[in-house]
Structure formats: C-alpha cells, structure tokens
Amino acid sequence: MNKLLNFFERIISLLMPEHCPFCTTVIERDELCCKSCLKSTPANGILQGVTGGYRCTSVHLYKGKLKRGMLRFKFKRKTQYSEQLAFFLYQNIERNYPDMVFDYITYVPMHEKSQRKRGFNQCELLAKDLSKLMHIPCRASLIKTKNTTPQHKLSRKKRRTNLKGAFKVIDKKAVCGKSILIIDDIVTTGSTLGECAKTLQKCKPAHICCATVLASGRIC
Numbered sequence: 001m002n003k004l005l006n007f008f009e010r011i012i013s014l015l016m017p018e019h020c021p022f023c024t025t026v027i028e029r030d031e032l033c034c035k036s037c038l039k040s041t042p043a044n045g046i047l048q049g050v051t052g053g054y055r056c057t058s059v060h061l062y063k064g065k066l067k068r069g070m071l072r073f074k075f076k077r078k079t080q081y082s083e084q085l086a087f088f089l090y091q092n093i094e095r096n097y098p099d100m101v102f103d104y105i106t107y108v109p110m111h112e113k114s115q116r117k118r119g120f121n122q123c124e125l126l127a128k129d130l131s132k133l134m135h136i137p138c139r140a141s142l143i144k145t146k147n148t149t150p151q152h153k154l155s156r157k158k159r160r161t162n163l164k165g166a167f168k169v170i171d172k173k174a175v176c177g178k179s180i181l182i183i184d185d186i187v188t189t190g191s192t193l194g195e196c197a198k199t200l201q202k203c204k205p206a207h208i209c210c211a212t213v214l215a216s217g218r219i220c
C-alpha cells in the first residue's frame, strides 16, 4: 500500500511540482522552500512595538524574496505558500516569545465583502497553519464590521483614524484572562494590529502579543 502511495505521490510531483515561494524554483514536496532561500532567510526576527504598546515580532522587512512570496500568496492566490510562511512565523515566535504560553492564536479579520472578493483571508490561513506547528488552538476572536478604505491607500495620519471601531469581539468570555497571539501578514504603521489589540483589551485578556511575517516602514 505504501509503495502504491509513494508511486502516486511521485506522479503528482511530476504533474504538479511544488515551487519555492520566494524564487519559484521547483522543490521537493516536503521542502519548505529551496535550499538557497532557506539559507538566506533571516535567523532573527525584528522586535518592535505597535500602537497601544503591544509587542510585535516580524520575520523580515518588507523587501526581497519574502516580499515577493507574500505578494504571490495574497494576490496570485498561492494559498499553498501559507504553510511555508507559517513555518517562518513559528521559528520567529519561538525565538522572540520564549517566555509566553499562549492560550490560542487569532488573526486580523477581513470585512466579509473583501474576503468574498479575495476568496480567503491570508491571516486566517497563516494562523491555522501556525496553530498546527505550535500545537495550540486557532480561533476567530474578532469580526470586521466596517468596510474601511485599504490602509495602504491612506496617509499615516488617516490610517490611525480609519480603523477606529472597525472591529468587534465575537465572544467576550473567550478573551477574558487569556494569553492571545494575534497574526497579521504585514505590519506597516501598526494601526491595524493596534486597533485589534485595543478591541480585545476591552475584554481584559491576560496578555496580547502580535506577530507578522513582514514589517514595512516605521511602527509607532
């Protein structure tokens, strides 16, 4: 039976080869990315603060191979990259939050209209794959009730006010007293993660930490 499965796996790899998320080289099915990209992936994350004073760690700056991988993941529907990007998140979280024991992982929600348009929420996919690696549950804690202008289209000043009151806690009891890790794909000014953290904070969690794959610009 195993031989038969291996045979089918080999056929699938030939017909549908896996690609490195960063440079698109063909890779083995069990590889996260090609050997050259794995070597050039940063060993240390960037620790930064986000709006509201919450800790945030990011794997890499918004540039190079990880930026290209992220853009393909989000805009070219390369959802299979999630597992590989989540692995980088996982390594970075283990390194930068060694003191934290999280009750669960959650993620920045999208407004239902935007999610319907894209077909998926990249943060949710990352959080679910990360949850498997960290062996802790992933749960939706927030919903986005306002369909706001995309943050990247706004000035730094307007980004802060654009998201005010945009999120709502789904289940207050599930937040109270819990240590929560919020996942986002990219942190720019920290306004989105800051607003999510502030919304959860109203329900008195024990701790909130944030983690993103990429960090772009100066966080305040």
Ligand SMILES: [Zn+2]
Residues within 6 Å of the ligand: 020, 021, 022, 023, 024, 025, 033, 034, 035, 036, 037, 038
């Ligand atoms: Zn590569």
